Amino acid sequence: MIVPEFWSEAKIRIVINGKQRTFKRFGWSDVSEQDAFENAKERVAEAAARAQAGEKVRTMDHKLAYNGAEGLPIREQIVSRHGDAVITRNSYGALCLNTPDTVFADVDVDEARSGWLYWLYLLPITAVGVYFSREFGTWWVLGVALLVGLFLSQVLAEVTARGLKAFRANPFDTARARIEKFAADNPGWLLRLYRTPKGFRVLVMHRTFEPTAEPAFEFLKALDSDPLYVTMCRNQKCFRARVSPKPWRVGMEHIRPRPGVWPINPERMPARHEWVRRYEEKSHRFASCRFEATLGSGHVDRKCDAVRSVHDKLCKAEQDLALA
Numbered sequence: 213m214i215v216p217e218f219w220s221e222a223k224i225r226i227v228i229n230g231k232q233r234t235f236k237r238f239g240w241s242d243v244s245e246q247d248a249f250e251n252a253k254e255r256v257a258e259a260a261a262r263a264q265a266g267e268k269v270r271t272m273d274h275k276l277a278y279n280g281a282e283g284l285p286i287r288e289q290i291v292s293r294h295g296d297a298v299i300t301r302n303s304y305g306a307l308c309l310n311t312p313d314t315v316f317a318d319v320d321v322d323e324a325r326s327g328w329l330y331w332l333y334l335l336p337i338t339a340v341g342v343y344f345s346r347e348f349g350t351w352w353v354l355g356v357a358l359l360v361g362l363f364l365s366q367v368l369a370e371v372t373a374r375g376l377k378a379f380r381a382n383p384f385d386t387a388r389a390r391i392e393k394f395a396a397d398n399p400g401w402l403l404r405l406y407r408t409p410k411g412f413r414v415l416v417m418h419r420t421f422e423p424t425a426e427p428a429f430e431f432l433k434a435l436d437s438d439p440l441y442v443t444m445c446r447n448q449k450c451f452r453a454r455v456s457p458k459p460w461r462v463g464m465e466h467i468r469p470r471p472g473v474w475p476i477n478p479e480r481m482p483a484r485h486e487w488v489r490r491y492e493e494k495s496h497r498f499a500s501c502r503f504e505a506t507l508g509s510g511h512v513d514r515k516c517d518a519v520r521s522v523h524d525k526l527c528k529a530e531q532d533l534a535l536a
Contacts, residue, residue: 213312213423213450214285215298216240219475222252226260235259236272240285286310286448289474294522295515299455301474305467305491307456307526313420314519315428316453317437319391321383321411333368337361387411387436394434395507402510404520406501406527409461409535413453413501415520418510423449455500455526457536462494498536499528 223236237259239252263269273284288300288308297311309316341357388405391414395403402418414435421428424446432442445451459466466472468487469480476484503524524530 213296213298213310213448214240215288215290215300215310216248216285217242217290218245218248219287220245220249220252222249222256224256224260226264228263233263234271235263235269238273238284238287286450287474295518297519297522299522299526301467301472301488302454303467303472305459305464305472305487306454309453309455309519309523309526310450311452311519312423312450314451314516315416315421315431316451317414317416317432317435318408318441318453319387319412319414319435319437320408321387331365333365334361337365384411391435392507394431399508400510401508402512403507404503405505405507406529407504407535408501409458412504415453415516415523417506417512417516417520418508419513420515423451453523453527455523457495457498457500459491459495461536462491462498464491464494467491495536497533499531499533500536501527501529502533502535503529 218241220239220241221236222239223234225232225234227233235256237252237256239248239250239255241247241251259269286300288302290298291301291307292299297309297314300308300310302308337357338354338361341354341361344357345351345354391403391405391412395401400418401416404415404417406413406415416431428451429442429446432445441452464487467484469476469483472484
């Protein structure tokens with residue numbers, strides 16, 4: 213896991229086949245901005261050399277905070293450090309805990325939604341409106357059909373969704389049962405189970421894992437953790453948990469100024485500081501997850517427990533607060 217303190221950017225212009233091209237690359241360092249700039253110069257020179265040799269090379273790094281797919285470190289503002297765990301502010305403004313060897317698994321629950329049912333009702337009503345508009349030679353019939361359809365489709369979709377929900381297992385119960393089964397099948401493990409706004413979070417407490425160790429990813433897959441999260445963990449060689457609310461769940465917009473990918477221009481920092489101040493003011497009344505149970509009979513690993521302490525404090529996991 214690499215979460216650099218300093219970032220810089222270098223560019224170089226070269227001529228290839230008679231055409232001038234500009235290449236840009238970011239560099240990073242935990243020492244200084246100058247050291248980051250030297251790293252950027254090395255990377256852009258390497259890219260230019262490959263391009264001149266005839267290789268197809270993109271002109272600049274993709275400015276993504278946590279893509280993990282291009283061999284770049286996590287590009288987020290470091291807020292604090294706790295041993296080798298790092299708290300960063302992500303691209304939409306929430307705080308995230310990043311750790312190289314303490315495993316988190318987020319299990320999102322797929323709740324029944326009425327969106328597709330809405331269209332299932334609206335489209336036939338619209339089609340009927342079009343038919344009778346042609347029959348009567350006036351488009352006001354279609355207008356009436358659309359007005360009625362917009363209202364009636366929403367009502368029918370919600371009623372149908374509630375009816376379908378009665379015939380399917382509670383998705384939260386299903387997800388929790390899957391987690392509890394893993395704990396029962398692996399009694400030597402020790403897991404902490406948390407409820408999140410959209411599902412569950414599991415923290416492994418009995419041992420740490422190398423960030424590329426296959427057992428860690430087998431665990432994530434067994435719990436049906438988000439496949440994108442699993443991919444990012446593997447590529448970034450770290451595990452990660454959001455420890456403050458998503459802004460829109462507390463009545464805030466995404467971080468300002470946009471985009472929120474680090475680093476940003478110094479002249480834009482006052483706007484960022486003001487956004488963070490408002491965000492912290494609104495988010496202190498919410499928890500990011502709530503502790504629910506300990507599963508398994510393994511022994512607590514000291515390092516995992518240190519991460520647990522930071523995580524629970526930042527998430528307000530043991531406070532009776534609304535989840536966000």
